[in-house]
Amino acid sequence: MAEEEKKPKSNAEDAKPEKPKAAKSADKPAKAKKEKPPAPEDKPFNEFIEQEYLPALKTAFAGQGVEDMEVSFAKQKIPIPGLSNTDDCWQVMGSWKNGQRQFNVYFPDEDISKQKVFSCVTSGGKPSTLESFMIDERKVTLDLMVFYTIQRLNAQKWLVRN
Secondary structure (H helix, E strand, O other), rough: OOOOOOOOOOOOOOOOOOOOOOOOOOOOHHHHHHOOOOOOOHHHHHHHHHHHHHHHHHHHHOOOOOOOOOEEEEEOOOOEEEEOOOOEEEEEEEEOOOOEEEEEEOOOOOOOOOOEEEEEEEEEOOOOEEEOOOOOOOOOOHHHHHHHHHHHHHHHOOOOOO
């Protein structure tokens, strides 16, 4: 049987001091992580619409050159021609050009992440079509809601002419 030879340690290895293991001190408190403020979308529905969405819409419309934008938020019946028995629904209503251009964003479930419906109308009439709004978005954010509202009105060529 052959015995394994042990190599002698070199002087360089002997000279290396052992690294002391980092001991956690019980005296030092752990650094507290700064808590992120909640996202605007985490606010209760009414607060989010009134404090975040409406002001952001006004700012976005001003950026599009619409200075006389009036936006409001109320719970009322959906204005469907010929149908008077609809339930009340939260709506964001916008108008400009002395009411000649109007749009509504409806929230039947009082939740921005659930069903939303859009309508628009010219010259103070009733909306002829209610359209699904933002149906493909997995996560609904303030920026997306504003973007899609502006985009939808641009599709009508109400904000920017092509």
